[in-house]
Amino acid sequence: MSSVPIRIPTDSAYEDLGSLCTTPKSDLQEDDGGTSEYTERSCDGAETPFPELKTRTLPVDKLSWTQTMAERYINDNELLKAHKELIRCVALNRIIHGDEHWRLAKAFAELGYSYLTVRGLPVQARQHAESAKNILLRGVDMSKSVEEKREVLGALVTIYYTLGVSHLMLNNGRESYLSLQKVEKIVEELDELQEKTSVLGKISDKDIALALGRACVMQDKLSLAMNFFEQAMKIVISSEGDSSAELISIYRDMARTEQMKRRHEPAIHYLLQAHSICQAVYKKLSDEAAQTGLLLANAYAAAGHTHYSENAHKYFTESLGVFRALRGPDDPQTLSTCVEFSKWLIQIGNTQEAYKMLKDAVGSDAEYSEVAAEMLSIMGSIHLADGKIKKGYRLLKKCLEIQTAVYGSQHRKSRETQNLLTALHKSGASGE
Template sequence: MKKMQASPIYIPTVSNDTDWDFCFHLSPQTPIPAQQQTDEVYPTYGSEESEEDTAVQEEEAITDYMSLPKEKLVQSQKKITQLIKEKMTIQANKELIRCVILSRIVFGEEHWRCAQALTNLAYGYLVLRGLPAQAKKHAESAKNILLTWKGNASSDKEQNEILEALVMLYYTLGVVWLLQNHGREAYFNLQKADKHMKELNGLTKRGICGLYVSEKDLTIALGRASLAVHRLNLALAYFEKAYSISVSSFTEVSPQTAEASALLAKAYAMSGKPQHRDAVETYFIKSISAYQATLGSEDYETLTTIEEFCKWLVENGDKQDAYKLLKASLKSQIISYGDCSKKVAETFYNLGRICFANGELRKAIQLLRKCLMIQIFIYGSEHNKSKETKGLLTQLQRESNNPSKWKKEAIQGKKNCICKGTEA
């Protein structure tokens, strides 16, 4: 059995960070530095106060000055939590930048609190904005500071927060490497995240600004990284664990459990072992059913999982079941993507190829004609996709006038046809 191909992942590359740069431009309202304020409020010349009194007053003045950034930092963290709940990701990310700036003012660049804020920002760029380049940059900036403070924490609470930050930092780096197809580096960083999570001794992870890495998130990432380094048995173990976590935390019919089921199905499919065939089918069906029940038949995750299941069915000779599933999902695809969309063209193409493999010539021609009409509308008649479909149609129309030759071609087609997925 051929291995299932992973969908390509777009990695945005941004040479500069305009949000970050903008937030560092000082405004006219920037507070006067603490020392300057102190000199103006408590001038030393002509004073009859003792040096000790002056020192106390200076300390009080600095404390008053610093209270404003501290208050703003707390407010900003609360605001981020609310923005994330409201799915206002860009605004949340800008608040994370402000938290870094305020943390630098309050604690200094080399303090673990500042590194914690940088780690939150890195994670935000990854999960809120989908910008791994920025995520990696800020995570690397925070790493050495956190590792330095890890062994020098002044309290258990401080130590736990540093560990939480390290879990997030290594998770972020691991996922970034995974997205960039560097399996070994991804696995290495995710293992470190797992080690630090275990150091937390099962304590409740509060997270800062509403951001945290759950055990499920980390387990799934470790499973994906295991697949990337071709450790299938380990990947299956992680995905089985992620499935159990999802069922216990969210019930069996939930988007989280649906995701875990799909991952398990794909991992078993990649093994290519006949004894895993039933497991592949079982978990794909569980995933599709859970997605349909919770997100609906028109949801992207539902339709994508159906496509992947159909691809596996065709590769394993179950063309009729694949045809029925694809045909049943066509209406939902049209609702979600539109009549003239790439996804709908792809489905017509796959349906046509299944009919071709089954020797249903007329039906294959009808379906491929629909596919070609959409492709010409989207890409134009000279695009490679349009030319490929047109060439196949021409061949089928020619063969339809030669039944004996067509019968021979159809038999060969049954042996060779696969569902090409993204090739439509």
């Protein structure tokens, strides 16, 4: 591999963004009280001076220790503590190597990936990944050693994967796909050079395929998305078996894609597989099983076939029961499930069952929330449809009170309810 030059994928759309290579002050201050003084932390989180560092005053020694601590925290799954050490790694790398070195780019790449996977902050993740990319695009000063080339290639994979998933989380499907394609290309070249195993670390082939599939869904490239999801599925099955919990999210993505193609039968098939794994791994009385059960209920409902009504009712009932048992009757997820269930019941003509379920769920003193307003709106509409105008008017009036508090009086939903109440009042049907 030493004879193979490092080829860094470029994208002209990024070339005029300017330098992003300054670590935000908030990053350096958020974990150490606003001071740049370096403190060591023991694995239990307490700040304690380490005897080993008393004689270590050079930045290079501090960097070595910080990297060791970050790796230790990662291995111990103490990811927030590892994130703090990665912030320090960026600052120390800049002090030691300057603003143009590939090691600083690698530190930015690791920090960006941490913001993505540990903190769930795509904007910050993208910023740090861009900083790393800009350093490498300006050219890197490095030796000809194979190990350093591996480090740079690994950083490139981390950079473009972080950019791809960050854009995905920010609903930028095209930008996500372009970055993830670069990851795919680098990995293919590494595979040809028989270097993939030594370079790829935390980012797996499954992760890349799954992200590419989701980016394709966002662009309505549904057939291509299914190809990527099938790749991810095969990778997991070959390495972990057909009952792996990792398959749950993949089957859900596949089902969603089939539903977008209006292929309800395959969608139901994938959700049945996801639900079966959930019940085996997490047990029937689990939040995970309730979530897949709810998706399955909606899939049966969306199919629209009369012979699926029994299955839809079964899974709606089961999921609602589990949410009530685990989260309580007033939890937003429980109430949202009631709303979904009731809408389907109304759709198939079971308005009385829908009304009773909503009445039991909303109680006599409805909380001021979006879901409570929606429940009251549905109940009021049922009364209006049955000719019970006064009862419907009272419920809609309460609904408007909550909508105004939650959305404001000028929101579309508030205005629609207000207009309906005004029309009922003018007609004299409201009794007020």
